[in-house]
Structures are given as structure tokens and as C-alpha cells.
Amino acid sequence: MKTLFSAVLVAVTILVAPEASATNYTLWVHGRNGGNTQAGNYNDFSYWGPSSTAAGVNKKAVNWNGTQRVGGENYRLRDALDCFCTGANWCYLVGHSAGNLQIGYALSLHGGSTRYKKNASPNASGVCGNLDGTTQVGWNIKWVDIASGAGGGSELADHGDWAMSEPLVSDLVTTTSRAMYNHNTTRSLWFYMFAGAKGTAYSGILPGQDDEAVSYHSTGGVSGSSGGSYCNPGDLFCGGTLNTGTAACSDGRAKWSYHSVSLRDTGEAYNHYANGNWAGIIGPVRSDVVTYAK
Template sequence: MAQRNERKVRKLLSWAAVAAVGVAAVAHATNYSLWINGRNGSGQIANYADFSYWGPSGVNAGVNKKSVNWDGYHHVSDQNYLIRNALDCYCTGTNWCYVAVHSAGNLQIGYALSLYGGTTRYIKNATPGGDGTCGNSGGTQTGWNIKWVDVAGGAAGGSELADAGDWAISEPLVSDLKTATARALYDHSSTRATWFNMYAGANGALYSFVLPGQDDEAIAYHSSGGVSGSSGASFCNPSDWFCNNLTLGTAKTENGKAKWGYHSVAFRDDGQAYNHYTNGNWAGIVSKVRADMETNAK
């Protein structure tokens, strides 16, 4: 109950910030829902209408949904300009964004906010060209207008599958996904005061011998729960007596490990029902984020 109330308070504060812009400005504002894919991205780059990574495009996944496609193969640093292009397009001026990410998409939005969220951005017209960039509409601002970020199976803390070579080691992205590398890639607590709502799946028996604690077959709770530190650790559901609990909300884990700043566990898979994979139908832990976006991204 306390965790749900905490989230409601954050949303009210976000809406209050929007209201402060002024009645005239709000009247012309548009809200967008941006979806950022993870590893092995399959959507056409610069085509914000291509949801092939996620599932059927007709599914309700938040107001004015846009698919921010990157290749899910190259280094985060090499592909991050595509995320910044989308944020410039849809999250500047009087327009605001809700952002949903999956897996390594967590690294992409975290990298963008930490390293570029304090930079000067041109206000854009939300009308993208074929290259995914939008025209200037006049003026500049610092950073982007983002209400919150929903994270499904977040890989910002890396994965032991990358450490152990279970994924093709020739992929540049896999080197970024090693636990020590991912955690050192940028300051994960530097979110520009944007809340990251973490959704952690636990239906992951296949790789339990590699991934510590509870996992969704690709990402362990230390990452999907936004737990801070320079390396991963073992965290579980309360039903597991032999493992420290991943707590809900912003509370420290059972053994006292803090979460990154502005990170809160919105969903912990106590029933071990959700794995990492969308299966081309908004499935797995993504289904929980999609439901939240449908309900709250208005």
C-alpha cells in the first residue's frame, strides 16, 4: 500500500509541474508514449510507427505511442543518438513524454539522461522526417520533458549471461552488458529527477545456475530492481529464505543495499510468472509495463 501511495504522490507532482507551464501552453501541449527496445531490436530505425519488436501495433500502450527503434546490437554510445532524436522530437517545448523501456533500452534512456539530460536542446515540431529527426520550432531548453520511465526487465545493471559468454561475444552491445561495464557506463542516479519505475520478472529457471537470485531468464533482480553498486548480487522474493529480499519502492534491500537514486520497484514478480521475452505479443514482464502505460500514460 505504501509503495502504491508513493507512486501516486510522484504522479501528482509530475502533473502539477505540467500545470505550472500555464493554461495557454497546456492547451497546445501533446503527450507521447515512447517505447525503447532492448537487445536484438527488430524495428525499422527512424520509423516511429514500427512496433515489430513489441507486438501488434494496434495494442493500447499509452497515449500517442511511438517506437524508438535502435539496432540492439552496437554499443549504447553508438546508438544513443537515435534515442536523443526521439526525445528532441516529442519531449520538448510544451510536449511531454512517458517513456517505457525493455532490457538494454534501460541503458539507453539512462545514458541519455545522465550524459545529455543537462544539455541545451532545440525545441522541435514533433514532425519527423525520414531520418527520424524533427524540425526546429523555435527556442531551446535544457534537457527533456519526461514524466516518468517504466522499465521492464531493466539491464542497466548488466547481466551475468554477458559475463559468462552465454550471448555471442562478438556483439558490441554484449560487452556493454557485462555487469561491471554496464554499472560504470554512466551515473545511474543522475536521472535529472526523473523517476524510473522498475518491473522485475522472476520466471527464469533456465539460467538459474548463471544468474544470481531471482531472474527472468536474462536479467537478475539486482539489475531489474535497480540495486546500486559496482557489481551484481543475489536478491529474491520474500518466499525465499536463503536469499536477501528485493524490496518494493525505494527501500533498501533486505541486506541494506540502496537502489539508485530516483529508482523504485513498482512490481516484483512474487508469483514467478513473467519472463524476459515479448514473444512478438507484448508478453513477459513487458506486459506489466504495457498495462501500466495503458492505464496511466494519458
């Protein structure tokens, strides 16, 4: 009987296909740039800094033409999500500036769609082949970290301070960014917001605290159809205080659903820019990812 049982067990083992091993990835989605990153090359970290720098488990750079409109370039992110965040694989997402719009747009408008499970082996265009022909709904994502997010737009776009010949700038107008998709629809994924406050005199048209490019109303994930003036505690020249966590601002304005402020730059230490070395507000986000994206 033991011999018969062993033979049956061997036969069953042969017939059952082994499960694909699960791998975690960290996807970095950049913001506005000169369109000089290599789209489809997941190893090009030139927007951020040296590629040798630790930045989460199996880090991948999701490159897109950062001068073009979000909707036209969003397929680049969806290709990456299909590649690395389907089947048995899971992802951590990190966005900077307009990368916040790219992530929010993909999740809100496409996060409930049917996706083919992919093999995590991209071709030169950044597209992966089907794993086994089966599908799933949406992507496997653990959480999202956002460095100085432009999900709420920037008044620099409102006032034409950026090159208006760039199609992306029209998306960054505050009312446009906020109406682009339902920011409350995150597929129940948490967006952890890191808000910088090292502004300069020339960023005076930005309301409240800012990091030279985006104000707290956007970087803090504050809801509404337009921006507002929000600052650090004790600032008497603002409309309200940006509170940390999920708490509403001091004037009662709520954050979007599943948005939480992880860092409010009370020391005014972080500006908007990576400066080719993971600098500015990207620094504390990278540290957070190194700690938690395993």
C-alpha cells in the same frame, strides 16, 4: 472609450502569437535485438507486438540497432526525445532490458544539455525540424517505466552466453553497465522498475531471482559497482530480499536514486520476452502505461 479599448485589445491579440498546443507522447525503447527494427521509424512496433495494441497516449517506437553499443546508438533516442519531448510537448518513457541503459545514458550524460525545440514532424531518419529556433535545457519527461531493466547488466554477458560478436554484449557485462554513467543522475525523474522472476534451469548462472535474462539486482535498480543475489521474500538461498518501492534490500544495499520497484514478481509469472505479443514482463508494464500515460 469602450470602442477604443476594443480596438487596442484586437491589436494586442493580433500581435501575440498563439501558444503551440501541448501533446503528450509515450516512447517505447527496446532492448537487445537482431538489429531488424526500422531505425527512425517511430511506427515500427515489431519488437513489441501488434502496433494496434493500446500502449499509452500517442505511442512511438524508438528503434535502434540492438546489436551495437549503447553510446554509438544513443543518438537515436536523443533524436526521439528532441522530436516529441520539447517545446510544449511532454513524454512518458518506457524501456525494456538494454533500453534501460539507453534511457539512463541519455538522461545522465545529456539530460542537462541545451536542446532545440522541435516540431514533432520527423523525416525518414527520425529527425524533426526546429520549431521556432529557441532552446531549452533537457527534455520534458513525466516519468519512466522499466520492464526487466538491464541497467545493472547481466551475468549472461559476463559468462559469454550471448553472441560475443555483438558489440552490445560488452556493454551488458555487469561491471561495465554499472560504470557506463551515473545511475543516480536521473534529472529527478522516477524510474519505476518491473522485475520478472520466471527463470529456467539454464539461467542458473544468474544470481538470485531472474527472468531468464536479467537478475533482480539489475531489474530492481539495486545500486553498486557489481551485482548481487536477491530474491522474493522467504527464499533461503539468496543473499537478500528485493524490497518493493524505494526501500533498500534486506542486506542493506540501497537502490539507485529515484528508482522504485513497482512490481516484484513473487508469483514467478513473467519471463523476459515480448514474444511478438507484448508478453512476459512487458505485459504488466503495458497495462501500467495504458492506465497512467494519458
